[in-house]
Amino acid sequence: MAWHHAPASLWERKTDTAARSAAVRASRPPSPASRLSAAGPVAAEILRLQRLAGNAAVSELLARPPAKPAAPAPVDSPRRLAELAAARRQDTEPAPAGVPRPSAAPDGRTFIYGKAYGAAGWTGVPNAAAYTNPDFQTDWQREQPDAGPPRHFAVVRGTSSPDVTLESWFLGPGDHRWDQATVRIGGVTYHYYTHVSQQMSNLVRDGEQEHINDARRAYDIGYGLIASRINALAGRRFGPAATPAAADQMALDALDATLPPALSARQPGFRGAWVRVMDALLAQTTSRDQRTWHTMTETGQRRDTAKHRIVLDLAPSSTTNINGVPSDQVVNYPATASGGPAGSSGAPAVPPTSNPVSIEPT
Numbered sequence: 001m002a003w004h005h006a007p008a009s010l011w012e013r014k015t016d017t018a019a020r021s022a023a024v025r026a027s028r029p030p031s032p033a034s035r036l037s038a039a040g041p042v043a044a045e046i047l048r049l050q051r052l053a054g055n056a057a058v059s060e061l062l063a064r065p066p067a068k069p070a071a072p073a074p075v076d077s078p079r080r081l082a083e084l085a086a087a088r089r090q091d092t093e094p095a096p097a098g099v100p101r102p103s104a105a106p107d108g109r110t111f112i113y114g115k116a117y118g119a120a121g122w123t124g125v126p127n128a129a130a131y132t133n134p135d136f137q138t139d140w141q142r143e144q145p146d147a148g149p150p151r152h153f154a155v156v157r158g159t160s161s162p163d164v165t166l167e168s169w170f171l172g173p174g175d176h177r178w179d180q181a182t183v184r185i186g187g188v189t190y191h192y193y194t195h196v197s198q199q200m201s202n203l204v205r206d207g208e209q210e211h212i213n214d215a216r217r218a219y220d221i222g223y224g225l226i227a228s229r230i231n232a233l234a235g236r237r238f239g240p241a242a243t244p245a246a247a248d249q250m251a252l253d254a255l256d257a258t259l260p261p262a263l264s265a266r267q268p269g270f271r272g273a274w275v276r277v278m279d280a281l282l283a284q285t286t287s288r289d290q291r292t293w294h295t296m297t298e299t300g301q302r303r304d305t306a307k308h309r310i311v312l313d314l315a316p317s318s319t320t321n322i323n324g325v326p327s328d329q330v331v332n333y334p335a336t337a338s339g340g341p342a343g344s345s346g347a348p349a350v351p352p353t354s355n356p357v358s359i360e361p362t
Helices: 010-027 032-038 040-053 055-063 078-088 108-115 198-221 223-233 244-256 270-290
Strands: 101-103 119-123 138-143 151-156 168-171 174-185 188-196 237-241 296-304 309-316 345-348
Touching: 101 108, 108 119, 108 168, 108 174, 119 198, 138 237, 138 244, 151 244, 168 198, 174 309, 188 198, 198 223, 198 270, 198 309, 223 244, 223 270, 237 244
Parallel strands: 101 168, 188 309
Antiparallel strands: 119 168, 119 345, 138 151, 151 237, 174 188, 296 309
16 A cells, blocks of 8 residues: 655644754754853853843853962972861951951961961961040030020030951961971971970960950050940039130049049040050060960980971970969050060971971970
8 A cells, every 4th residue: 555645734834833943953062052051050140241231241251261370389388287277277268356266287387387387276366556535525515594694504425446357376286397397307298387285285375365455454554444434424414614614624524533543544644544544454464474384395306217207396495484473463554654566476496497407304
């Protein structure tokens, strides 16, 4: 029996035409815009470029070869060690005021040495410029009685001078690699490490806490005290006085009566004197380091042949004195209002040589 091909219906012809068109479209290479659409929302910015600059700009962008990653620094270079330290540390933001943070092994020593070379711990104690100065200001009020001269009053404004956040670090427990210190023994290169026990880590932490406590006391008896005494007068009206200046002086005298002599508001240029006293108070924490109370030593050299390491132990020195002197015996008003700016403090260890052979106790 012969088969005859009947004419296709209208629906079949439309379907066939649509199928052929789809096949033609499928055979064409995808346009840059279609590839970007398939990439999802990440390509939104490039699609915007297509609308603004046209297909040619997008095609040129897609045709560019991917950028080659930068070659890593040599394994023992200072930059590479710093990169490793940053990569292994989950959080390098400043610690909240009052909380020293451990710098973890094996690169914690390198990290802290970047803050203060030769230190087992570091606390960034700032000078007065890091704080908001408390300010004494008044609002003037004038009253005109029915008879007689006008009467003047001064109303004290509140002020704000918050404490600041301190950055503080100490060596965490473990073996800390020295930067690039090595020695050749029997044809083998050994790297130097400092072993920090949990007990020593805690001791260094306590030393940095002392610096934080000192800075807190400096604030408490400096700007913090001034601000609290001003705010205790905030809203109070002083007068009547014959002039605005006389009313203002009445308010200032009331403040002065609540302040210690070192912070007296009667001294000429008292606002500048407050800054100098605050600087002097903050600087006093460095006396712990100058008296070598925070000095450590690295001793007990031993060789680890399995790991190719020369290991020394962090230990107290003969002058270490941590947890023995409270802040109120270190930070107090200076005999004079003059004082230099405070600097950063640290708990220094004995600085190593670039290629050490041994370190003896100090």
